[in-house]
Amino acid sequence: MLKALLWKEWHEQRWRVALATVWLLGMSAIGLKTRILPDIAILMLTWAPMVLILPVFLGMGLFASERKAGTLPYLMVQPVGRGPILAAKVIAGLLAYATPVVIAGIAICLSVGGREMSTADLAGRIAVMAAFGGVLFLWQLLAGLRCRQEETYILMSAVVVGGWIIHGLVVDAWNLTQRFGHWIWAMNPIAIVEVFDSWEDRQALEILTIVTVQSLILVGLACGLWFRFRRLRESKS
Amino acid sequence: MTPWKPYVWKELHQSRRVALGALAVLLAISFIPSIIASIRSQGHWYNGNPLAAMFLAGPIVAVIVGVYAMGREQGEIERFWRSRPVNLNLWLLSKYVTGLVVVWLVCWTPIAIRMLGRTFEPPDESVHESIGMPLAYSFILLLIYSASFALGQLIRGVLHAAILAVAAMALIFIMPLVIAPLNWLSLEVLQRTDFGAMDLPSYATFAVSMTGLSIVLLCLSGILLKRGIRVDADQRTLSWSVVVILLALAAGVAFPMGTNVSPQQVIPLPVTQNGMVSDMAAHGNDLLIVLSGGPERSSSKDRTYGLVRVHVGEQTSVADEPLWFAAPEREQGYYYTAHDLVWSTENPSLAYTIVRRTKVQDKTIAERTHTLYTIALDAKQSDPVVHRVELNPLLDAEDGVLTLGLYRERLYVCCDHGNVRLLTFSLANPQAPSLIRSEDLEHPIGFAGPGTFRSAYGPWRSSLERYQVQLVPCPDLDASARLEVTHQLAPGFWTLAGHNRILASAPDSGEMAMRLVLFETEAVDSNTLPLSPVAQRRRGALERTLRMHFGVDLCVSDHLAYNLTGMFGATVYDIGNPGQIKRVGHYAAGEGFSSIVSLPDDRVVIAGGKLHVLDLSGRLSH
Numbered sequence: 094m095l096k097a098l099l100w101k102e103w104h105e106q107r108w109r110v111a112l113a114t115v116w117l118l119g120m121s122a123i124g125l126k127t128r129i130l131p132d133i134a135i136l137m138l139t140w141a142p143m144v145l146i147l148p149v150f151l152g153m154g155l156f157a158s159e160r161k162a163g164t165l166p167y168l169m170v171q172p173v174g175r176g177p178i179l180a181a182k183v184i185a186g187l188l189a190y191a192t193p194v195v196i197a198g199i200a201i202c203l204s205v206g207g208r209e210m211s212t213a214d215l216a217g218r219i220a221v222m223a224a225f226g227g228v229l230f231l232w233q234l235l236a237g238l239r240c241r242q243e244e245t246y247i248l249m250s251a252v253v254v255g256g257w258i259i260h261g262l263v264v265d266a267w268n269l270t271q272r273f274g275h276w277i278w279a280m281n282p283i284a285i286v287e288v289f290d291s292w293e294d295r296q297a298l299e300i301l302t303i304v305t306v307q308s309l310i311l312v313g314l315a316c317g318l319w320f321r322f323r324r325l326r327e328s329k330s
Numbered sequence: 331m332t333p334w335k336p337y338v339w340k341e342l343h344q345s346r347r348v349a350l351g352a353l354a355v356l357l358a359i360s361f362i363p364s365i366i367a368s369i370r371s372q373g374h375w376y377n378g379n380p381l382a383a384m385f386l387a388g389p390i391v392a393v394i395v396g397v398y399a400m401g402r403e404q405g406e407i408e409r410f411w412r413s414r415p416v417n418l419n420l421w422l423l424s425k426y427v428t429g430l431v432v433v434w435l436v437c438w439t440p441i442a443i444r445m446l447g448r449t450f451e452p453p454d455e456s457v458h459e460s461i462g463m464p465l466a467y468s469f470i471l472l473l474i475y476s477a478s479f480a481l482g483q484l485i486r487g488v489l490h491a492a493i494l495a496v497a498a499m500a501l502i503f504i505m506p507l508v509i510a511p512l513n514w515l516s517l518e519v520l521q522r523t524d525f526g527a528m529d530l531p532s533y534a535t536f537a538v539s540m541t542g543l544s545i546v547l548l549c550l551s552g553i554l555l556k557r558g559i560r561v562d563a564d565q566r567t568l569s570w571s572v573v574v575i576l577l578a579l580a581a582g583v584a585f586p587m588g589t590n591v592s593p594q595q596v597i598p599l600p601v602t603q604n605g606m607v608s609d610m611a612a613h614g615n616d617l618l619i620v621l622s623g624g625p626e627r628s629s630s631k632d633r634t635y636g637l638v639r640v641h642v643g644e645q646t647s648v649a650d651e652p653l654w655f656a657a658p659e660r661e662q663g664y665y666y667t668a669h670d671l672v673w674s675t676e677n678p679s680l681a682y683t684i685v686r687r688t689k690v691q692d693k694t695i696a697e698r699t700h701t702l703y704t705i706a707l708d709a710k711q712s713d714p715v716v717h718r719v720e721l722n723p724l725l726d727a728e729d730g731v732l733t734l735g736l737y738r739e740r741l742y743v744c745c746d747h748g749n750v751r752l753l754t755f756s757l758a759n760p761q762a763p764s765l766i767r768s769e770d771l772e773h774p775i776g777f778a779g780p781g782t783f784r785s786a787y788g789p790w791r792s793s794l795e796r797y798q799v800q801l802v803p804c805p806d807l808d809a810s811a812r813l814e815v816t817h818q819l820a821p822g823f824w825t826l827a828g829h830n831r832i833l834a835s836a837p838d839s840g841e842m843a844m845r846l847v848l849f850e851t852e853a854v855d856s857n858t859l860p861l862s863p864v865a866q867r868r869r870g871a872l873e874r875t876l877r878m879h880f881g882v883d884l885c886v887s888d889h890l891a892y893n894l895t896g897m898f899g900a901t902v903y904d905i906g907n908p909g910q911i912k913r914v915g916h917y918a919a920g921e922g923f924s925s926i927v928s929l930p931d932d933r934v935v936i937a938g939g940k941l942h943v944l945d946l947s948g949r950l951s952h
Contacts (some may be wrong), residue, residue: 123585127585127588
């Protein structure tokens, strides 16, 4: 049954995957071919907006579109538990997010790896940005799970991003890492982007803190998604 | 109750959540850091950055409010309103005006709070607040809002309208930068306003044009509403169309500006951690490089400085081992920067550099010294520094911009710390420079001319009426030697471009941008070398907006001029044709370019994280 659910989700999301792949490959190719800026700057300019927008674009197609179209009740009455439905949606969403990122990442590493940055450096930076987008995707999915409209999901996603930006501003302005430790910054998804710089600067403790805290958060997000989805009421009288 | 009040009340009632939400976000982004800083007694709470919040969040607010204004009435609600005796013109106008008021109120409230806060400051602490830039930006927001408003009426489905509105927003920002006749509507207006280079007629033309376009869009919305025209657009079709248009636009912008020069060689620096080049000098095909390395890329605390000789061959190059002359581990608590280098032609085994040593205690500078180092390049001992001259007592200053110049047996140190002091050292004993003259100069040396310049304290207008080079007052040198020494000591924004010619970056009249100007020198009048322009070239609007200005570092090799602009790489111009400066190439295939020198055979070396050797001799026009 999970396979059938995954097929359904893939069938609904594949045009978004194709669109994201074309956009990511196209923008990266234009930037890296023209070399209007150094490769690292091109990557940041093309990938940073993408890892912010793509999770929203894909996430709104998972629950909000289905609730707006009124098809979620039909899905809920299928002879399958809520666990597989949620699992299929989350897996399909993450796969839809990962597919363009992996395809474009491999293409970039193969074409410009070793040109200005080593292939390992490129792959590391792309992986870090992709991980940031993945964690953001789960946060937005948790916040927007109950949205009945795509527009509301976009707003909710913006609130999630805005909330973490404000968290970052507060931590930075108040030097909270000195008072409470690095974990208070490491809980912010934006901290994941720092992992590669920390790796270059040999700051193993910071990397360990970020990885540990984010792993715990991922477990928490998975539990949160399950509880919110289990309590979701989707019925029509 | 007059007839318009119910319409406005309804709109305000329906928009209040969006307005309050957007206002809360903008206030939070603008003032949270300054509120926290004020709690920690580090400034006033209202000294946030509402302009940045307006620039980033303003267009998003305009799109959301614009699309939502008409989009929320679609479907059953629209049919309900249509069945009532509603005055469509009043209905549309009340929606438009209320939405616009919401957008402007949300964007201007944080700015107004900051301005209000600053009025209570004592006059000596008060900072002049310019509203020119946010006012100009408000007109761009007006156009974005109007386009979103029209799309909210035209496209069925709020989300679909929003997708198109985002594309329209991108077009409003990008099109005027790409299409030359529309440059006067571009974001460059903001920079010009900030720079004080925008005159009232230009400002009025811009504002009237934006308002006019917005009125046209409002009229279009009215026609669409009255005729009930609404387009059904599939989300897939819309998204694909937007992506294709934006990709085409990006390609159209990037390809004409992109890199079209291939490096002859890329030479890695012989340093293991975060290597950076501070300065370079060349003798023939040999380079001498001041490079630094350290465990943290962005920190200067633990950086060590050394000299490296590199022989640049036709196909391959050889780099020697670095000679480290400034290392923080030798003296705990101090950190170093070395920022100028001269290499003796008469004694190629000696080089001179100025090293700044800083001691920081409790995040404040406790001590800062400048020392002139003589470095033996063939030194066998661990410390290659063979002589040190403490400069602080000679300069009577701890701060200032220090530069080095070398001409035959004279070494010159220039310090600009408000006043300009020139120290002249004799190199009778090349290893131990000895001071022979110290003088305070009446005028700053180097290139200068009429126009508006940007300084740390804001824009200022030069009182000069024509371009000139103020030469070093060295009576024992002829004019060309003085010009060469002056260029070594004050190299910013100009370079020597062959016999009797100077290439410089000069401010545009009435603009904040710089243009590249080729000058011919005239007869020296006292210490002043007058210049007359023979050719010039301006940057395009997009390049100006991206701050790819002329003149960070200029270098001329035969008929080719190289303009280095840090992150944006080097642009190459052919200056061989009298009366015309022609762009022939661009090279940005690297990172953090900091320095450029020319080699024989029309080759140049650009230093960044690596050394990039370019050979454009095939592109010479003569």
